[in-house]
Amino acid sequence: MQIALFGMSADPPHRGHGRVLRWLARHFDHVAVWAADNPYKQHQCPLRDRQAMLKLMIQDLPVPPGRIALYEELSHRHSLVSAQQARERWPQAELTLIVGADLVEQLPHWYKAAELFQLANILVMPRPGYRPSDQALAAIRQQGGQVAIAETLKTFEVSSSYYRQTEDAQALPTAVRAYINQRNLYPCTASSKEKQAIS
Numbered sequence: 001m002q003i004a005l006f007g008m009s010a011d012p013p014h015r016g017h018g019r020v021l022r023w024l025a026r027h028f029d030h031v032a033v034w035a036a037d038n039p040y041k042q043h044q045c046p047l048r049d050r051q052a053m054l055k056l057m058i059q060d061l062p063v064p065p066g067r068i069a070l071y072e073e074l075s076h077r078h079s080l081v082s083a084q085q086a087r088e089r090w091p092q093a094e095l096t097l098i099v100g101a102d103l104v105e106q107l108p109h110w111y112k113a114a115e116l117f118q119l120a121n122i123l124v125m126p127r128p129g130y131r132p133s134d135q136a137l138a139a140i141r142q143q144g145g146q147v148a149i150a151e152t153l154k155t156f157e158v159s160s161s162y163y164r165q166t167e168d169a170q171a172l173p174t175a176v177r178a179y180i181n182q183r184n185l186y187p188c189t190a191s192s193k194e195k196q197a198i199s
Ligand SMILES: Nc1ncnc2c1ncn2[C@@H]1O[C@H](COP(=O)(O)OP(=O)(O)OP(=O)(O)O)[C@@H](O)[C@H]1O
Pocket: 007, 008, 009, 010, 011, 016, 017, 020, 098, 099, 100, 101, 102, 103, 125, 126, 127, 128, 155, 156, 157, 158, 159, 160, 161, 162
């Protein structure tokens, strides 16, 4: 069994994540997803809300039932710990850690990266504006990593920071948008401003 491991900040989850997940659902037997606190970032919204938004996004994806699932218990700031927990849960599976192209340069410097590479292969999602350098790919391989690029995946230019900066609700799945509006999660978004004006 081939399992994709996809941890993310999801602050908030957006349509680019949805595109990646649909592609993963076609190429893996199972896709395990979680929201995590990235040790290199500050987050705008609490982890429990990011987990909840991811769950809502996954529910609406047009994929076979059960192919993609949220595993809150895999959440950890260090991917090594998430991968260790996944290995305990699926002792026989081939594990593949999913990362966007923007993370490849930093990946060799992640917490105990060589140990992580022993537990999981690395599959890189192309992302507009980011091209993994040969040096970064070589640095992963030098630490024993098996790394490949998902060449057939066509992603598009959208990010959580784009949403946070532009307030462009089109960047988000409908259910995520509704969740944010209900809880006023990103206080600078247009919808929140509208709600403040009404109240
Ligand atoms: N548009 C995209 N195409 C391909 N991969 C993406 C895209 N957006 C995010 N990813 C990847 O998905 C994972 C989770 O991303 P994350 O939740 O940090 O979103 P982000 O849009 O990169 O956030 P931020 O803008 O806050 O840095 C990372 O591996 C990231 O590289």
